[in-house]
Amino acid sequence: MELESKLLPTKEAVKKFVNDGDLVSFGGFTHGIPFALGHEMIRQKKRNLRVCKETPDLLVDQMIAAGCVKHTIFSWAGNPGVGLLHAFRRAVEKGVPQPITHEEYTHFIMAARYFAGASGVPFIPISAGVVGSDLIKHRKNLKTMNCPYTSKKLCLVPAINPDIAVIHAQRADKEGNIQMWGIFGSNKEIAMASEKVIVSVEEIVDEEIVRRDPNRTIIPGFHVDAVMEEPWGAHPSYTQGYYDRDNGFYIEYDQATRTVEGMEAFLNEWVYGVENRREYVKKLGAEKILKLMVKPYYSFPVNYGYYG
Amino acid sequence: MKKKYAKDYTLQELMVVVAARELRDREIVFVGIGIPQLATILAQRTHAPNLVLIYESGTIAAKPMRMPLSIGDPTLASGTAGIYNFIETFSYLLQRKFIDVGFLGGAQIDKYGNINSTVIGDYEQPKVRLPGSGGGCDIAALAKRVIIIAPHEKRRFVEKVDFVTSPGYLDHPEAREKLGLTGGPSAVVTTMGVLRFDDATKEMYLDLYHPGVSIEQIKENTGWDLKISPSVKETEPPTEDQVTLLREKIDPEGYYLKR
Numbered sequence: 205m206e207l208e209s210k211l212l213p214t215k216e217a218v219k220k221f222v223n224d225g226d227l228v229s230f231g232g233f234t235h236g237i238p239f240a241l242g243h244e245m246i247r248q249k250k251r252n253l254r255v256c257k258e259t260p261d262l263l264v265d266q267m268i269a270a271g272c273v274k275h276t277i278f279s280w281a282g283n284p285g286v287g288l289l290h291a292f293r294r295a296v297e298k299g300v301p302q303p304i305t306h307e308e309y310t311h312f313i314m315a316a317r318y319f320a321g322a323s324g325v326p327f328i329p330i331s332a333g334v335v336g337s338d339l340i341k342h343r344k345n346l347k348t349m350n351c352p353y354t355s356k357k358l359c360l361v362p363a364i365n366p367d368i369a370v371i372h373a374q375r376a377d378k379e380g381n382i383q384m385w386g387i388f389g390s391n392k393e394i395a396m397a398s399e400k401v402i403v404s405v406e407e408i409v410d411e412e413i414v415r416r417d418p419n420r421t422i423i424p425g426f427h428v429d430a431v432m433e434e435p436w437g438a439h440p441s442y443t444q445g446y447y448d449r450d451n452g453f454y455i456e457y458d459q460a461t462r463t464v465e466g467m468e469a470f471l472n473e474w475v476y477g478v479e480n481r482r483e484y485v486k487k488l489g490a491e492k493i494l495k496l497m498v499k500p501y502y503s504f505p506v507n508y509g510y511y512g
Numbered sequence: 513m514k515k516k517y518a519k520d521y522t523l524q525e526l527m528v529v530v531a532a533r534e535l536r537d538r539e540i541v542f543v544g545i546g547i548p549q550l551a552t553i554l555a556q557r558t559h560a561p562n563l564v565l566i567y568e569s570g571t572i573a574a575k576p577m578r579m580p581l582s583i584g585d586p587t588l589a590s591g592t593a594g595i596y597n598f599i600e601t602f603s604y605l606l607q608r609k610f611i612d613v614g615f616l617g618g619a620q621i622d623k624y625g626n627i628n629s630t631v632i633g634d635y636e637q638p639k640v641r642l643p644g645s646g647g648g649c650d651i652a653a654l655a656k657r658v659i660i661i662a663p664h665e666k667r668r669f670v671e672k673v674d675f676v677t678s679p680g681y682l683d684h685p686e687a688r689e690k691l692g693l694t695g696g697p698s699a700v701v702t703t704m705g706v707l708r709f710d711d712a713t714k715e716m717y718l719d720l721y722h723p724g725v726s727i728e729q730i731k732e733n734t735g736w737d738l739k740i741s742p743s744v745k746e747t748e749p750p751t752e753d754q755v756t757l758l759r760e761k762i763d764p765e766g767y768y769l770k771r
Contacts, residue, residue, distance in 0.1 A: 233569055233598060234584020258598070259646075282643030285545065285582035289643075296641045308630075311568065312602040312650040319599045331607055333653020335691045336679030339645065342635060357692035386589040387569045390598045442586050451581050501590055 210380035210431045214480065217402045217430035218244045221368060226250075229318070229364075229398055230257040230264065231371035233389025234284050235444060237261050238372040240404050240437035240481040246270040247475065256366060258314045258390065262440065262457055265289040266475065268304060269467045277307045277364075279314045286454050290461045300464060309343065310334055313361050318390045320363035321397030332359035369398035372438045373422065374446065376403060377411040380428030383420040386444025395423040404434035406446050416508070436485045439496075447496045517748075518755040523703055524769050525758055526722060527661065528554055529750040531615075531701045534659050539612040540564040540605075542651055545583055546768050547661050547701075548615035553762050554754065566605060568647045570596040579767045602647070606654045614655030616648055616697075617662050620673040623716045623736050625660065625680025625697035625709060627652065628673035635675055645677050652678035657698040664702035664733050671736040681714035688714075704730045706747060707738075715739065720747040 212220070222228065222245055230238060242263045245253070249272075255264050256277035261284065267273050269291035281292050294300040309317070313334060320328040334340050335348055335357060347360040371391050373384040382403050384391060395401045401423060408431070414421065437443075440453035461467040478484045485493070524547070531551035535541065537560040543549050549565075556563045564573050569584040573593035580588050589595060596604065605611060618627035619642055629648055633639035652658055658680075662668055680697050681688055688696055696714075700707040706720040717739040721727055723746055731738050763769045 234582050235569075235586065235589070278644065280643050280646030281641075282646075284584065288641075293641050297638060308644050310645040310649040311598070311647040312606065312654075315599040315602050330603070331654065331692070333649040333651075333679055333693065336653065336676070336682055336688065336693055337645070337649045338635070338676045339630075339649065385595075386586065387571065387584050387595060388597045389569070392597060393599055444586050444589055448586060449582070498586070 207379055209378045210425060210428050211378050211408065212430040212432060214240060214244050214404065214432050214434060217241075217432060218248055221400050221402050221429055222250055223367070224250055225252045225254075226367040227254045227256065229366035229369045229394040230255065231369060231389060231391040231394055232261070232438065232441060233259060233387055234449070235387040235389065235442060236372045236384070236391070236438050237263050237441040238370050238404055238437065239263055239439060239441065240372070240434040240484075241370050241402065242267060243475045243481075243484070246272055246471070256314075256364065258311055259284065260289065260292060262289070262454065265291045265461070266471060268292055268295050269301065269461070270471055270475070271301060273304055275305045275307065277309070277314075279309050279311045281308075283454055283458055285451065286458045290458070291467055294464065307343070308339065310339070313346070315390055315393065316361045317364040318393035318397050320361065321365040322393045325363060327360045327362045329358040329360050331356070334359055364397060366394065366398040368400040368402065369394040371395060371401065371403045371423070372434070372443065373403055373405050374443060375407045375409045375413070376405045376428075376431045377409060377414045377425070378431070379411065380425035380431045381414045381421050382423040382428060382431070383414055383417070384422045385420060388422065392422045395427065400429045401427055402430045403428055404432050404437040406433070406435055406437065406443050408433045434481050436488070437481055439485075439488065445498065445501075448498050450492070450496055516752045518750050518752045521750050521755050522769065522771055523722070525755055526747065526750055527701055527703065528758060528769070529754050530706060530747060531659060531661060532558070534699050534701070535560050535563060535613060538562045540566060540610055542566050542568065542606070542611045542614040542655060544568075544615050544617070545580060548659075549580065550758065550762055550768055554758060557757055557761070558754065566601070566611065568601065570598060570601040572596065579763060579765060581767065602650060606650060609654065609656065611651070611655045612657070614651035614658045616651060616658055616660050616678055618648070618660070618677065620668055620670050621660060621662055621700065622670055622673045622680070624682060624714055625700065625716060626673050626676045626682060627660065627678040627680065628675045630675045630677045632674055648678040652680070653693050653695070656695050658696065660697055660700040662700065662702055664704035664730065666733050666735050669734045681709065685712065685714045704733060710739070717741050718744055720745060722747045723749055
């Protein structure tokens with residue numbers, strides 16, 4: 205009997221697996237931010253999402269501006285290497301276009317919350333500076349305790365188990381085994397902490413390619429609900445070995461979205477104005493694409509050994 | 513051999529050189545982009561060849577082929593010695609106490625070295641909403657020491673921060689210890705001088721003033737009555753070799769060292 209395929213086009217995967225009101229965790233840490241999937245959520249007018257991502261980046265900023273988000277959970281809400289996120293700021297400071305609630309932590313605490321969620325325990329203890337930070341006054345769910353073994357002061361962080369993890373990676377086979385290299389962020393942890401997982405990849409490859417290099421797998425196919433091929437699916441962020449980060453795009457976005465009108469124009473042009481990622485890439489244009497493509501720099505094959 | 517001091521250098525270059533002097537060989541440094549990154553690379557190419565650069569994104573002992581423009585730049589991954597997941601970076605490296613030095617900056621810094629990068633004004637009704645902690649609070653608590661880098665401005669150097677994002681010495685000399693925190697800020701490198709912390713009071717004091725800057729000017733640009741070290745002196749300028757390295761090898765495109 206044929207193995208079950210997890211292949212599903214982006215549009216259908218978002219329709220089938222993302223529900224209004226879901227707690228959605230986005231993967232990527234500067235590297236591999238799932239813009240193709242996030243844009244599709246905007247086009248499908250998903251509403252009242254609670255969104256968690258250490259660094260919301262431009263993607264969550266756009267989803268806030270588009271009215272998809274009612275709550276954000278994060279640890280650093282800025283435009284990496286550039287400055288601030290304007291839609292996020294407008295929503296938090298002025299309630300424009302609508303108020304959002306937010307819940308912030310430190311990077312370590314976010315990572316630890318995912319790790320606890322992925323490990324199936326209700327919390328984990330960490331040594332944390334948050335005990336000396338004003339943050340702890342605003343986060344009633346962070347507790348402290350003295351270690352029962354050493355009496356050292358510890359911070360307890362609760363597990364987080366999102367409804368769905370949304371991730372972009374380099375490659376997968378059609379069973380949904382996801383392989384990634386470069387900067388991982390919390391991709392493995394958010395996937396294992398979440399109920400459902402959808403992943404866009406640069407390439408769907410033969411099962412043999414995955415199985416010849418199993419150490420590169422970050423999420424096993426049995427826990428992936430849908431996988432789809434979306435070349436350039438992380439632009440303007442990057443996919444290691446496939447294309448570079450479009451730093452100019454991040455700078456232009458900063459300039460273009462300082463007003464509500466500018467933000468709307470941006471969404472109309474880059475999200476609502478295209479049907480899918482293929483059109484988006486066409487819109488980016490050949491010149492930009494060539495500029496962002498990266499010269500190959502291969503690793504050497506390793507020998508796993510044939511134990512047949 | 514007598515050092516040949518540079519006559520032509522910018523303030524940014526001076527800050528990089530001063531920050532580099534704070535680093536010792538074989539230390540493991542949690543780097544941020546901009547001045548911290550340049551200072552660490554400069555130290556690595558001069559007096560501290562065995563420094564290990566670790567970026568928050570999990571790249572270990574990175575050897576970037578071009579100037580990284582963010583802490584998650586792909587050039588940090590290609591050719592690096594190893595890459596950890598986010599949770600591994602913060603637990604195996606930082607919490608496990610492998611990090612000797614962390615660099616931090618912030619919108620507000622107070623006399624005990626507490627840093628605010630969260631909000632200006634009230635937390636619930638902020639005048640300006642800033643990015644937040646990121647790894648700042650974690651680094652402030654778990655690195656063995658912290659070097660703060662910041663422009664020296666009165667609105668930035670305030671008596672009390674609006675919000676403690678990353679704890680320095682909090683509000684009294686034993687406050688950190690009571691919370692079980694070790695380490696703490698060791699130096700503040702600004703556009704005007706170098707400040708350190710009194711062993712007994714943990715209050716920031718002026719240790720060095722940059723060439724061309726007066727102590728009076730520094731006091732005027734600090735939001736509290738800044739104490740001055742009895743042995744205060746002028747900052748040693750960069751050497752010609754250091755400036756050449758920065759301009760020709762480390763940041764030849766002038767990404768961070770604009771001239």
